[in-house]
Amino acid sequence: MPIPSPALSERIQPNATAPELIRNFCIIAHIDHGKSTLADRMLQLTGVVKARDARAQYLDRMDIERERGITIKSQAVRMPWAVADGAADDAVLTPYALNMIDTPGHVDFTYEVSRSLAACEGAVLLVDAAQGIEAQTLANLYLAMENDLEIVPVLNKIDLPAAQPEKYAEELANLVGGDPADVLKVSGKTGVGVEALLDRIVARVPAPVGDPDAPARAMIFDSVYDTYRGVVTYVRAVDGDLNPRERIQMMSTRATHELLEIGVISPEPIKTNGLGVGEVGYLITGVKDVRQSKVGDTVTTVSTPATEALGGYDEPRPMVFSGLYPVDGSDYPTLRDALDKLKLNDAALNYEPETSVALGFGFRVGFLGLLHLEIVRERLEREFDLDLISTAPNVVYDVTLEDGTEVKVTNPSEFPGGKIKEVREPVVKATVLAPSEFVGTVMGLCTDRRGTMQGMDYLSEDRVELRYTLPLAEIVFDFFDALKSRTRGYASLDYEPVGDQAADLVKVDILLQGDQVDAFSAIVHRDAAYEYGVRMTAKLKEIIPRQQFEVPIQAAVGARVIARETVRAIRKDVLAKCYGGDISRKRKLLEKQKEGKKRMKNIGSVEVPKDAFITALSSDAGGGKETKDKKK
Numbered sequence: 001m002p003i004p005s006p007a008l009s010e011r012i013q014p015n016a017t018a019p020e021l022i023r024n025f026c027i028i029a030h031i032d033h034g035k036s037t038l039a040d041r042m043l044q045l046t047g048v049v050k051a052r053d054a055r056a057q058y059l060d061r062m063d064i065e066r067e068r069g070i071t072i073k074s075q076a077v078r079m080p081w082a083v084a085d086g087a088a089d090d091a092v093l094t095p096y097a098l099n100m101i102d103t104p105g106h107v108d109f110t111y112e113v114s115r116s117l118a119a120c121e122g123a124v125l126l127v128d129a130a131q132g133i134e135a136q137t138l139a140n141l142y143l144a145m146e147n148d149l150e151i152v153p154v155l156n157k158i159d160l161p162a163a164q165p166e167k168y169a170e171e172l173a174n175l176v177g178g179d180p181a182d183v184l185k186v187s188g189k190t191g192v193g194v195e196a197l198l199d200r201i202v203a204r205v206p207a208p209v210g211d212p213d214a215p216a217r218a219m220i221f222d223s224v225y226d227t228y229r230g231v232v233t234y235v236r237a238v239d240g241d242l243n244p245r246e247r248i249q250m251m252s253t254r255a256t257h258e259l260l261e262i263g264v265i266s267p268e269p270i271k272t273n274g275l276g277v278g279e280v281g282y283l284i285t286g287v288k289d290v291r292q293s294k295v296g297d298t299v300t301t302v303s304t305p306a307t308e309a310l311g312g313y314d315e316p317r318p319m320v321f322s323g324l325y326p327v328d329g330s331d332y333p334t335l336r337d338a339l340d341k342l343k344l345n346d347a348a349l350n351y352e353p354e355t356s357v358a359l360g361f362g363f364r365v366g367f368l369g370l371l372h373l374e375i376v377r378e379r380l381e382r383e384f385d386l387d388l389i390s391t392a393p394n395v396v397y398d399v400t401l402e403d404g405t406e407v408k409v410t411n412p413s414e415f416p417g418g419k420i421k422e423v424r425e426p427v428v429k430a431t432v433l434a435p436s437e438f439v440g441t442v443m444g445l446c447t448d449r450r451g452t453m454q455g456m457d458y459l460s461e462d463r464v465e466l467r468y469t470l471p472l473a474e475i476v477f478d479f480f481d482a483l484k485s486r487t488r489g490y491a492s493l494d495y496e497p498v499g500d501q502a503a504d505l506v507k508v509d510i511l512l513q514g515d516q517v518d519a520f521s522a523i524v525h526r527d528a529a530y531e532y533g534v535r536m537t538a539k540l541k542e543i544i545p546r547q548q549f550e551v552p553i554q555a556a557v558g559a560r561v562i563a564r565e566t567v568r569a570i571r572k573d574v575l576a577k578c579y580g581g582d583i584s585r586k587r588k589l590l591e592k593q594k595e596g597k598k599r600m601k602n603i604g605s606v607e608v609p610k611d612a613f614i615t616a617l618s619s620d621a622g623g624g625k626e627t628k629d630k631k632k
């Protein structure tokens, strides 16, 4: 006989914190498969968020996150959930504490995803019942399996008319192993099946294990800058315990801090007397900069320090660089202050001043990827009221000269002109999932973008997984856009950096009247140089206003000009007053005019309004395509 379901109010009593009553889990999903909606529903069901306080995507706190409907920073919430154990007639309710760690879903933030996963014992693998498995479903699943997490497969959005729960339950069961009948079917929107999912989490996700008597060790999986409280560090305690007023030490840097406050989020911060084995909560130390509290680092106490850190951590490594310039040059100091402030909250942000002939004073900024670039730019414009222009994004190149000197190039205009022995560029391992009818199309695109095929698998009859190695630079431009448009939006993409490779790359310079315009220099494959040159010169011809003299626009590789356009001079009609007259007089006037122009050309320089550069750059920048697509 099934155990009668207890009343909801009985199930959400405050709960104990013994490790065996704790379940730490996260939800992993492809973008837009409904992770945040499901998380909201869980918060509401467990009484953590009262219905009247509920607002869409409670966990996504940043304005940008809410507007775009994406999760950038992970957050952790504790929820009470009691489960009936024992026989039907004398069932007792056991109160559990469920810690839900919300993870970002976008490729740019894979490192944050993997740290959040390391803080859990289980993962709800959420798949849209109308879409099926997508590239990030796989990428996140593999990350979860690497972390030995118990996977709870779940189909979401079963309320949609287009949902095909039976078909995708089978696909999902094939992927994670198990019976299609075991795949839970829920709707985050209507709440159907969510209680059963909470019960399944308690039943399937293992309780945390750790040694309560060992020196304290807790892993940092997120840290956020708060204007009032300084840095708030989210940790998962593994061994021992952390208590208020203790001095703690960061194991990677050996820096020590006093613990001012310790607590859990449910869903607002609640102070507690400490964090023990398996618990997830926050620490406040008065540190003012997130770089002193690094994601992936291990926290221990100064009095009895642990000797071994928990796993390693990666420094966030910028993959994509772009120049950021204020449209109004006098905003430069504001931009500098704004970047300094943002950096307090974004350990991955990285910048140094640079100047450009065309754009004036600005910064070369390193980002984790294109979405990161766009978010930073948007926050700068919105939170600091700045008008910015960003140059086309590029990756980092390692250049070895013939004399053995090695140069790291983050700005194409600094690409060395001398004798080059080798240029290396970053490559990624890309996974594309697409309906099988598009296999040829996807292969064609990847080959065009210098990809090398690594493998291909059929996930089901009509869905294929293609694996390629591709230069990151090729993805940075418009790969995602091209992929989506060629597959009518059905393909999905995920990629991760896997090192670098030597490539035949050249720098294409754009010259106006013989002068190099730094903002337009680009590093491209030798075979693509001509096309880039022709495209840029044609575009500039359209936007550069006509001058008193002729302006040549050239694209050059080294000293060799590969493309040329000319902005015609405004020709004053010197013959206007010359009715009739003989041809020699006309010729004389024209000769004289030509002389004058030559002089002007020599002494004058091209006057190009900054707007023209801005137009050219903004229509060329590859940024933002992924998010634009997402917003649909």
Ligand SMILES: Nc1nc2c(ncn2[C@@H]2O[C@H](COP(=O)(O)OP(=O)(O)OP(=O)(O)O)[C@@H](O)[C@H]2O)c(=O)[nH]1
Residues within 6 Å of the ligand: 029, 030, 031, 032, 033, 034, 035, 036, 037, 038, 069, 070, 071, 104, 105, 106, 156, 157, 158, 159, 160, 186, 187, 188, 189, 190
């Ligand atoms: N019909 C229906 N729509 C849903 C359901 N769950 C989510 N949605 C919708 O799907 C869209 C994406 O949901 P989100 O919860 O923002 O998706 P997400 O996975 O959190 O997205 P990221 O945070 O960007 O990874 C939204 O428009 C939701 O309203 C559901 O169960 N049924």
